[in-house]
Amino acid sequence: MATTAPGPAAPTAAQPRARRIARVAARVALGVLAVLFAIWLVLFVTKGRFLKHPFESVAGRLTNRTVTVGGDFQLYFSPLRLTFYAEKLSVSNPGWATRPYLFTAGRIDSRIAPLSLLFGKRRFHWLDLTDGAVDLEWNAAHDRNTWTFSEKKGSGKPLDLPRIDRATIAGTTVRYRDPRMRLETQAALDTIRSTGARIGQAVGVTGSGVLRDTPFTLVARLLSPDATVARGRNQLAMRARAAGNVIDVTGTLPSLAQVEGVPLAVRARGRNLAALLGIIDVAIPNTRTYRLRAQLVQQGQEYRFTRLAGTFGDSDLAGRLTVTNGDRLHLDSRLETRRLDIVDAAPFIGYNPDIVATKGAEAAAAATGVGPQRLLPDAALPVATMQRFDADLKWTIRTVRxxxxxxxxxxxxxxxxxxxxxxxxxxxxxxxxxxxxxxxxxxxxxxxxxxxxxxxxxxxxxxxxxxxxxxxxxxxxxxxxxxxxxxxxxxxxxxxxxxxxxxxxxxxxxxxxxxxxxxxxxxxxxxxxxxxxxxxxxxxxxxxxxxxxxxxxxxxxxxxxxxxxxxxxxxxxxxxxxxxxxxxxxxxxxxxxxxxxxxxxxxxxxxxxxxxxxxxxxxxxxxxxxxxxxxxxxxxxxxxxxxxxxxxxxxxxxxxxxxxxxxxxxxxxxxxxxxxxxxxxxxxxxxxxxxxxxxxxxxxxxxxxxx
Incomplete structure (x- = not known):
């Protein structure tokens, strides 16, 4: 008996429904794309100038600040990068700050990676800033700052600068103020031109300020020589002078202005190490001429000096030091000395080592205020300073000469x-x-x-x-x-x-x-x-x-x-x-x-x-x-x-x-x-x-x- 082949299966009711859903989804997607394209086209044609006032309003609400644009304004995609252009832009400071504006610029022209505003680290493909002024400040309690846009106590976060691939920055100044550290500094930047996240030529930074009542000056250079690894690495060379001390800082920054977490080489020299630490209200015995070097890494409130090595007077010094700028300044150090000259030990009981070395202990005692022919020093303990900071020290000395x-x-x-x-x-x-x-x-x-x-x-x-x-x-x-x-x-x-x-x-x-x-x-x-x-x-x-x-x-x-x-x-x-x-x-x-x-x-x-x-x-x-x-x-x-x-x-x-x-x-x-x-x-x-x-x-x- 002959058999017949089976025919095609009859379509089920679910298949036409799935095709309809797919067609609807495709139309919706095309509609969304059309709307986005229309928005992009409108923004591109108009340069988004009509968004000037909405931008001021929305940005003001999001930052709890007053944001104003006094000149031309543009905000659009070109084609996939977000173009932001503004003239006479200003962002106000919170009411507790000592200056009215966090940021002002005569002109800012930038190309921004859109998704970086939502995810990951913010990224500028291109930044052209003219006549900018940045004012960075902590409050007295050190729990809020001007660059963290929140009015809640304890909301202050470390400064997180965006990644900048190419930049031209001219006529820009930066002010930084920290009442807890009693630090205020003002720096002016030479014109910066960078390509491929590197500065194309040396850029100078000059500034001055006051740290705990001690004035200082600084001169810095940012450069990217050919030997520097490409993609966001720039060499920093900075020299600061304060209270007769010279401090040199060098290192390689992974981006234009990132310092936190970056190892920096520090060298310091001067007539008296006590004068250097006295700048931050830390009291130590006087020393003779010193030369020290170390590696510095800053993380939040901690400043870690490792690989410390150098000399003071005729003695040597090595070890590490961590300075924590918390509610109270705290120093934690582990030091080693191979040979300590007895003259360099004289300050531990109040003698001036230079006087001991040249005129003897009796003259050094007289210099502290005691009568003639006396030996016991009458140098007063720095009581007020000792009550302003805390310290822990472990020091080993192999030999005292x-x-x-x-x-x-x-x-x-x-x-x-x-x-x-x-x-x-x-x-x-x-x-x-x-x-x-x-x-x-x-x-x-x-x-x-x-x-x-x-x-x-x-x-x-x-x-x-x-x-x-x-x-x-x-x-x-x-x-x-x-x-x-x-x-x-x-x-x-x-x-x-x-x-x-x-x-x-x-x-x-x-x-x-x-x-x-x-x-x-x-x-x-x-x-x-x-x-x-x-x-x-x-x-x-x-x-x-x-x-x-x-x-x-x-x-x-x-x-x-x-x-x-x-x-x-x-x-x-x-x-x-x-x-x-x-x-x-x-x-x-x-x-x-x-x-x-x-x-x-x-x-x-x-x-x-x-x-x-x-x-x-x-x-x-x-x-x-x-x-x-x-x-x-x-x-x-x-x-x-x-x-x-x-x-x-x-x-x-x-x-x-x-x-x-x-x-x-x-x-x-x-x-x-x-x-x-x-x-x-x-x-x-x-x-x-x-x-x-x-x-x-x-x-x-x-x-x-x-x-």
């Missing part, structure tokens, strides 16, 4: 929080010993509260005192100690002159050997020789020793000075004053065994911190000499020597209280008896601090009651 005391491996941690400055910890190695300290300067209290807590670990005497006549070979003794003082004042001198506390240095068992030294200064070697009235032929054997002072009201009294050696007991009385820097002490060595010829008598330490002296002639010695002369006259010459006989009755010290750093009242003999030959630490009869070092002799009878 010093003539007398070897110092190395300095580890300094600094924190400044609203006027409270702490150096904690501050550690360094000194003569193979370690010094650890915690220092506080609290300027929030008036006058400032100052605390010193300095700890010295066991340190070899031979190396520590090598610069003062002690022989390192043959000296096995060590010293350890602690200084705890609390005072008030805005200078080091004032804080110490009012200080209370204790200073104690302990000498465990060991030996001390001195070199031959001249009596030209307060020399440890000379002092020890005068103590024993002969040149030492062998080291002094120390059993234990304590040199301690109780400090009350800036006056330090021996409490006690007690050193027990194999042959003598050395005791001392008197003290010194932080108020007028006078020294008035007497130290004597009493023999433990019989000595036929003894000139042992108090050796005076007199003068001042700046000019200490040794006085081996005391009233005790003169009395002995007079008695000997009398015996020799009335009896026989042999009898004269009896005045110099030492019966050797010195009482050896119990080393327990000595090594524990106990006060004079706790000291005992080896038999357990209370000692009556050491000072009691009283300052009740101390001088009142109004005298001068030259008056020390006249005050001696009332100063701490020495022998």
């Amino acid at each position: 010093s003539r007398r005391v070897p110092i190395s491996n300095v580890d300094l941690t600094l924190a400044l929080d609203r006027g409270k400055l702490t150096l904690s910890p501050l550690r360094f190695a000194m003569a193979r010993g370690d010094v650890s300290s915690d220092l506080l300067f609290d300027t929030r209290q008036r006058p400032s509260l100052v605390r010193y807590d300095i700890r010295l670990s066991p340190t070899p005497l031979g190396r520590l005192l090598a610069g003062w006549g002690v022989a390192e070979a043959g000296t096995t003794g060590t010293v350890k100690g602690r200084v705890q003082l609390t005072g008030r004042g805005d200078t080091i001198h004032d804080s110490l002159a009012s200080a209370n506390g204790r200073m104690a240095f302990i000498l465990p068992a060991g030996s001390l050997w001195t070199k031959n030294a001249q009596l030209a200064e307060l020399d440890i070697g000379t002092f020890v020789q005068k103590m024993f009235e002969k040149e030492l032929k062998e080291p002094v054997r120390i059993n234990c020793g304590l040199i301690a002072f109780t400090v009350r009201g800036g006056v330090a009294a021996a409490d006690p000075i007690l050193i027990d050696t194999s042959k003598n007991v050395i005791t001392g009385r008197g003290g010194f004053s932080f108020r007028n820097e006078a020294l008035d002490m007497a130290v004597r060595a009493d023999a433990k065994t019989f000595s036929l010829f003894s000139g042992q008598s108090p050796v005076g330490i007199t003068g001042s911190f700046a000019h200490p002296g040794i006085n081996p002639i005391s009233g005790d010695l003169l009395t002995r000499a007079g008695a000997g002369l009398g015996l020799a006259v009335v009896a026989t010459p042999l009898a004269g020597v009896l005045a110099f006989v030492d019966v050797g009755d010195a009482k050896a010290a119990a080393c327990g209280p000595v090594l524990s750093g106990a006060r004079a009242s706790a000291q005992r003999t080896v038999k357990g008896d209370k000692r009556d030959d050491v000072g009691r630490g009283t300052t009740a009869k101390a001088e009142d601090g109004k005298g001068n070092p030259g008056e020390a002799k006249a005050q001696r009878k009332k100063f701490l009651g020495i022998f």
Whole structure:
């Protein structure tokens, strides 16, 4: 039976409906295109001049500003780029601004990528700007600015300039004002002609301004040499001068005016780094001539200086620094120094390093306002400035170059929080010993509260005192100690002159050997020789020793000075004053065994911190000499020597209280008896601090009651 082939399937009802929808959609699309073409044609023929007033109205509502066009106006597509042309264009500033207009231009002619106005970064294919003036300003709270078109608090955004492929900019000025940074600058641009997102020739920018009351000038050049990568890369070279400092900034900008996030090379030089940072109200100690270089990257409120390297004075510096311009200016830095010259360290205690280098510490102290022949500086802390910024610093120093005391491996941690400055910890190695300290300067209290807590670990005497006549070979003794003082004042001198506390240095068992030294200064070697009235032929054997002072009201009294050696007991009385820097002490060595010829008598330490002296002639010695002369006259010459006989009755010290750093009242003999030959630490009869070092002799009878 034959079969027949099936015929074509009958059309369904949905297919005609789909074709109708497609035809309608095509007609709608053609209609839209026709309308768009008609609009484009009308705009192209009329140049959109009829949109002038609608543009002013719409732009004003969108920006919350007054937008006006005082001359010709054009807005149309040509053919796919948006052409915008306006003469005497102005955009007002918000009411809080100090200038009336954000932007004015004698003429602006541009070709804009339309979609960039809706998506991504705005892009100008071409910009021709004549007689433009741009005014950029932050409000006092730093939460709004003139270029962010919103009246809400906290709406201020960083400046985001469009990408510009080709530009001709002539007769244009830019003003920038930031009340929080206290910065205001005005810059004028030379004529700019750029092609392919690059400037065709060098363009100059000149300007001036004021940063935190410090005037500055700047000169910049924008250029695009052939070696520069094409498509939007321009080299910046800028030089600014302020407060005797010169700052050079160079780098490659990815577009005509983009700086944020761009690595820039910065070099700075000047006579004093403190003057440079003082421009932004940051207080640091003075320095000698400096040269520094770093890489700068700015992101929002942060300015990060990395790869920092350079010199100040005869010292080097490396590390990084971040400056944050937030509600409070904050500095965070990590610094390293291979070698710090001791002269460059002088500003840390208030000395001018240039004066120290040329005239010495005494002249530097005098320059701070203290009297003549003084050493403690009287330079005031910058209290107001310290309360305006915060800081965190970590600084390591490998070696400090010093003539007398070897110092190395300095580890300094600094924190400044609203006027409270702490150096904690501050550690360094000194003569193979370690010094650890915690220092506080609290300027929030008036006058400032100052605390010193300095700890010295066991340190070899031979190396520590090598610069003062002690022989390192043959000296096995060590010293350890602690200084705890609390005072008030805005200078080091004032804080110490009012200080209370204790200073104690302990000498465990060991030996001390001195070199031959001249009596030209307060020399440890000379002092020890005068103590024993002969040149030492062998080291002094120390059993234990304590040199301690109780400090009350800036006056330090021996409490006690007690050193027990194999042959003598050395005791001392008197003290010194932080108020007028006078020294008035007497130290004597009493023999433990019989000595036929003894000139042992108090050796005076007199003068001042700046000019200490040794006085081996005391009233005790003169009395002995007079008695000997009398015996020799009335009896026989042999009898004269009896005045110099030492019966050797010195009482050896119990080393327990000595090594524990106990006060004079706790000291005992080896038999357990209370000692009556050491000072009691009283300052009740101390001088009142109004005298001068030259008056020390006249005050001696009332100063701490020495022998």
